[in-house]
Amino acid sequence: MTRPPPLAGVRVLDTSEGIGAPFCAKLLGDLGADVVKVERPGTGDETREMGPFPDDAADGPTRHEASASFFFLNTSKRSVVLAAETTRWREQLAALVQRFDVVVAGETAESLDARGIGYDALRRWNPEVVLTTISGFGSFGPHSAYESSHLVSCAVGGWTHLCGLPDAEPLQVGGALSETLAGAFAAAATQLAVLGRMRHGRGDHVDVSVQQAVLAGAQIPTMLYEYRGIVPERYSSVGAGAGACCMLPTADGTIGINALTGRQWRMLCDFFGRRDIADDERYRGVSWVNADERVDEIRAAFREALGDRTAEALFHQAQAWRVPFGLVPDMAGMFALPPHRHRGFIVPLDHPVAGTVEVPGIPFRATGTEPRPYRPPLLGEHTEQVLSSLAEAPPSQSGETPDGDSPLPLDGVRVLDLSMFFAGPVCAQIAADAGAEVIKVESVQRIDGWRGSAASHAGTDLPGWESSPYFNWVNRNKRGITLNLKDARGVSIIKRMVRDADILIENYTPRVMANFGLDYDTLREINPRLVMISLSGFGADSPWRDYVAFGMSTEQMAGFTHLTGYPDGEPLFTGTTGGDLFAGVMGANALFAALNHRDRTGEGQHIDFGQVEACSLYVGDAMTGWSLAGVDPGRVGNGHHHYPLQGVYPCRDNRWIAITCKTADHCAALAELIGDAAVAEGAAGCRDAIAAWTAPRDHVALMADLQAAGIPAGAVMNGPDLLADTHLAARGGLLVQDRPGLGPRRYPAQPYRFRRAAPPPNERAPLLGEHSSEILREYAGLTDDDIAELVIDDVVGTVPIAAR
Template structure:
């Protein structure tokens, strides 16, 4: 959390009691986030303490990572192998609201402390398990590291360069965003248990969190058979890839708001307006030529200068920043992104600055870390920091499946957040402009079977995943009539989601201050690139430019190579998951006070929260982490090597000397490899070996390993099938049922089913029903309003659409296949997913159907 606008309201989660078990980073981060919002968190540590306390722990930064993950907590020492201490743990859990456990599944079974065991000890609490692959299933006991979950999660298959091996995203980010997922799921669980009286069990898999990033990648395959690979080393320079400047790197994104004619003005280069550079496919084919055109202009300007000046002019531009630049960033300072503690100083003697921002909340006093991480066994309590277990809900508070959400957002982070709320049963109404289609309704992600049809805005693949289960209407908020109807809808809403440029809604008379006069209970989430305050608040942004500016690209890339982007739209996922943390925290707060609030989420500042190692290390020794390809921070030997077959890759990671020796005995028959490094030895071993077989061999020996999976592989992955990660959606015109990504956790209890509720809505599909039922507008008025343009039943003046030409990408192997036999693969996946669910439950679990009217059912 960060600075708030009011100081009269107490921290709203102060009635939550949390018990944290295990030594995993993800679970510790999730529990710390709950403490950030005021919960009383007790960390259960083994005799001797959490290994992160040891200054020599790999990647622990002299114990500073322990400080980052454990402020605002208390510490209790229990030997979980001792029956009396387990009884003491049982007593703590009996009165807890939330239990966060990251015990290894095999250890949990041996101790009788599985998530199901822990749930049986609670009265009305929520148990959240966070492990590498989930607490059960065929992969549950596999060794997991950052590299391995990124490989098996699929993000590496589209990261790196086609000419090289797949590359992982830098540092340990999946560790932290798994914690974000666990935190929001925990709060959703508490809300559900309070309104239902039933405990809940939530099982988060870090690997599934990685796979959940593949929304666009997976839907491209499931809806049109496009199997993506890595981009070519020299890609479209206007596709958000880092470009060298005089003193660093920038990213530039071509868009409808910044077409090539405007970019020609930015660089003073008329040649950029030539038709040959008009499409991203042709720009990729001519990337070398384009870079030669740009080089003289880029070499003459400083990266940050170009970023600031171009951003002020409305361009989508990013700048690759390192930790030192972010620590000195005026925007992060203005947003309160860092927090310091007395007596924790860096190498310069200045107080250490820890990433500490999850957005700004209008309804709460400033809540920042008030206590540094506890000493081992430090469990002092005061009346101000101990919660009341199982706090009672206010009478009349709606259950999760009774919430009403108005979604004004477009493209990705906001819509996906709304789609996930719909999974909890919320009635989410997507409100679209008659005159400007959501970009996700255009060719963003491709059309079904690469055929735009007569209504292309209803046939885009990615839109189906991020907008599932919603209803849709179209209102012109620039008209007096349109804003009037919107205000009527606000009166009965619980949540509004928007991602307009800061200030736009206020100028329309629809800012939070105006809306809360209509509905004081309203919770409003505003998601923007840089937040509503600070010197960069007016800058435009999207995933490709933010990934660089956040610093993620600085630490991603091959040894000795330039910075790279990884995956697709990564910052949007951080915003989605962090936004859900804020929304569920605000809902729990509203249970106590009956008041809503405004959440001001700036995507840029979220980056530092998932890269604490870089931020802290610079302050420890003044150094930066370098780009190291697939080397892991805490591994002695790790990498990705080619195997037999086309695009077959094995990721491996050995974290101890003993594991390294065991690895070498397997691959070379000896515990030492003279004159060669471990990676070379593994690469020679896998030359004629299938990646999946090699991974099994290493995992059976207790060495973390996995095949780098792609979108096609993931559909048939036995662990994902076991966990129901993909859910089947039906109800498309002229299209068979399709699998879409669900959530990175399984859920049971809480009085609700968490599942995909139906397909995404067609444009304005529910306008008449929503306006008549929810806004008190008569059918005749809807007809009249549609004539004036205040309401639309079809989009006004949509741009022409055509099938995409993938030949250039097939030629450079950034796409491996299009169409073909993909429908058979998808049909097999659908059959497999349906087979795991009893026939009587198919419409309420793995298969969410929708009739001709679509939307939530």
């Protein structure tokens, strides 16, 4: 019997175009929501003309039905065409809104208000509607009217500052990752608003900023400057971790070498037969923050050690040593990855014009539900079906809901967070910020690896495990407990806590939870309503199930690095541990969909989640370009396949400005500012003229001047710029938390805001084992004597054993 998808019964009206907002609606549709896309007559969504196209449709009358960009971004939707901006259009739109739960719009609230279809208007039609708006800078703040692009978002969010080589211009991250990341955040926030409506009977307006999504993804500039006063340089050839992190050519491609912990560093040196490097004092503490000639020495030594081995052989050999090497596939190679095929992540969709097209599908398997994408619609394919059904489906009968704050969407939800490092904790952080009670579980035998991030310590008298900015950021709004899960008493306590839990999050390799005796089948016997998500690198039923994956190996395997780099240059890191956060946000989408299903049916479930699959979904448009049209977009530097002019140009004091001219009007406006008519043609040869004009100017002031002329532009911001950004401050984009021994520190907030929900909590991350006693009393029923015995036996504690 076919299992239902988790969002069955949720109805979404997608009024957006482009990439970010359609990606949000696509994710909701792939998870089972009924999504209806509203398109313009004649041309439809702008991505119908973006391609790439198969050769036999490139110039034909059905070209707009065979665009790979549209194909991927609009799976699992129906299409209706409404006559634009007429009285009849407004009547039809109102009738649709009355019958739908969610409206997704790719513009600001101000823009919608000007068209008479803002949130207040939608509430008059449907008082419980959820409106999600996605725009470059969000719907409020001094820059809310600014024009944006993927390049501009990368610049103003801190990503471009990190990406590229130190002797060349900084780079945008490849693909459209800023927009798809914002879309994934928007989908998670939309699901939260829907859960809040189910629980509290009120809709909401969710406002998403692409700049803030990038700030979350590229958190390193703000974190390092806030904690250590460091402004990191561009070392995309090295990555965001130890000096051993690099990508090197092999006999058959590129191999990603990633050693992010001290243990992995030693194992890596042993793997290459170079223990002398591990033992050499000169190479201690080499990292991207202080990269120097030692990094080049290490890379040269490892390049020699590769010999004539292939990337495939090196990958499997290193994984046998538990060192997280990563393959660096192109788009064709991503379709050939064994886990993708084995787990059914690659899905063939039959389309009446494009034929059978393979696309990346759902990055998880679940025990209780079965989401699956279906083909994208033809333009207006469902207009008659949808409009004729309006008479059959009665509109919402709910009355006007009062103003004032609603409870947070996950108020009353209890989460056990057994995850470490980044992907799982990000998933738990999103739940915590939405009001869930999250209990972070560590042990004195094995603390969260982010606590030991030596390059991050603040230089205070605090022990290192309490002063890592990354741990402190991603674990806010959680309470902390330590439990040794290799001790039967620790396992017994977790089982008692599971009785009253709604969610359990873990990101071990698949064998670990079973070894603890905490596999899902065991926990389901204790609590059938439990939703458990396991975020492993490759999935529990993958042929690579026991392989290790970290953020940088994930971005290699998921195509991020293949798409990032200078034209005709080598693949480069994005400059952050981006793969982790991307996986965590997608994990939150899977988790909230399962919670929606649980709230409606009472049925818990286990989500077997693959992080590499999840990250591959963010570049699904590029993957679909290969499968549908045989086109791999490759690396375009700071260029764009469709815009007449785009680039990053030098400014005063070795700073940079990102400029996008999407149209001829943008080019003409830039030409007028510069006083060079050649720029109006958007010719590649005008780069020198633009650079000569930008070079003496301040990058932040120039951004304002260009935006005033209607040109999408963004200063390439570093940590100090972001912390001083008045727009981020106006949006509450940086949270201030006071940690004992550190004082106040600023951290990136979530990139979305709820208009009607109560303000999110803002509690600092827990000290190691800080809340163990109160949690053990409250949820496990232990006495003070019981707890004292556990402390003596190191089942519970506050100081890591390794630090004693």
